[in-house]
Amino acid sequence: MPIRLECLSHTPLQGYFDPAPDVLNEVERVQAAARERVLAYDPELVVVFAPDHYNGFFYDLMPPFCIGAAADSIGDYKSLAGPLPVPGALARDMAESVLAADIDVALSYRMQVDHGCAQALEVLTGGLDRFPVIPVFINSVAPPMATLRRARLLGEAIGRFLERTGKRVLVIGSGGISHEPPVPLLAGASDEVAQRLIAGRNPTPEGRAARQARTLAAAKSFTAGDSGLHPLNPEWDLAFMDKMASELLAVDGMTNDAITRDGGRSAHEIRAWVAAFGALSAYGPYRATNDFYRPIPEWIAGFGAMHAAPVAAA
Numbered sequence: 001m002p003i004r005l006e007c008l009s010h011t012p013l014q015g016y017f018d019p020a021p022d023v024l025n026e027v028e029r030v031q032a033a034a035r036e037r038v039l040a041y042d043p044e045l046v047v048v049f050a051p052d053h054y055n056g057f058f059y060d061l062m063p064p065f066c067i068g069a070a071a072d073s074i075g076d077y078k079s080l081a082g083p084l085p086v087p088g089a090l091a092r093d094m095a096e097s098v099l100a101a102d103i104d105v106a107l108s109y110r111m112q113v114d115h116g117c118a119q120a121l122e123v124l125t126g127g128l129d130r131f132p133v134i135p136v137f138i139n140s141v142a143p144p145m146a147t148l149r150r151a152r153l154l155g156e157a158i159g160r161f162l163e164r165t166g167k168r169v170l171v172i173g174s175g176g177i178s179h180e181p182p183v184p185l186l187a188g189a190s191d192e193v194a195q196r197l198i199a200g201r202n203p204t205p206e207g208r209a210a211r212q213a214r215t216l217a218a219a220k221s222f223t224a225g226d227s228g229l230h231p232l233n234p235e236w237d238l239a240f241m242d243k244m245a246s247e248l249l250a251v252d253g254m255t256n257d258a259i260t261r262d263g264g265r266s267a268h269e270i271r272a273w274v275a276a277f278g279a280l281s282a283y284g285p286y287r288a289t290n291d292f293y294r295p296i297p298e299w300i301a302g303f304g305a306m307h308a309a310p311v312a313a314a
């Protein structure tokens, strides 16, 4: 019943507005090394903890957490589109097991995932359908959100379930760390934006292109230092990565207000990492490696990568 963990930041701006070649090469090397580890491990099941950015989940029904029993990737920006090979019965059993552990989680038989999930699968496995995969949505952009502690407990409950399956499991946490791309907030939104956040599924190609162009323009002005977006916070990011490596329970003291204040509105994506590390922690003590960190303004991302395994397996 082995388990391995890979956590990494994502950005849809990769390939649209890249940092200097030495930085890009370094990221690509880290991503390739992670992919080599995953392919050598050859998981029987992948569980991806990932946020969504108003592509699959909207305020018409916004759960804090949702397990996908069937899922498609929408293919926003340059991410791949298509079905995910989800073992539906196992995903349903996972939801039942989590609920039995007193953690409330939703279940979807028609989950739509975006770059938050797809990019991690592409980077780490080479595609969307290389291994059976269960996507777990963690609301990270649409307040109100669950606490970080709750994300850790969700991960732990999923980890206990995964251990019982006896499968060779890979858990992935996709997101964060400090960053604030121009993802709108419902509070104070115009009627038009509010409607998009409440029920904006499957936008027109023009609507999608306009959104992507806005993000690209925001990245350019952010990199030029000419933007009101929350600055990246390398110190906070590295402290968070340290917590993942050696002090997971310390996240229980991080409030949602403090995360927004210190890391920006999308820094809540760290809860995908917290859930993934929570799942790993259910197998016992673990050893984690910090593979990469750099603030990358071109990608509007405090960009990090870590991998980990139980001490006994390391």
Ligand SMILES: O=C(O)/C=C/c1cccc(O)c1O
Pocket (backbone or CB within 6 Å): 010, 011, 012, 013, 053, 116, 175, 176, 179, 181, 183, 211, 212, 215, 266, 299, 300, 301
């Ligand atoms: O969904 C979008 O339009 C933008 C998302 C984004 C931008 C920059 C960094 C990220 O982690 C994102 O998810």
Ligand SMILES: [Fe+2]
Pocket (backbone or CB within 6 Å): 010, 051, 053, 116, 175, 176, 266, 269
């Ligand atoms: Fe994101």
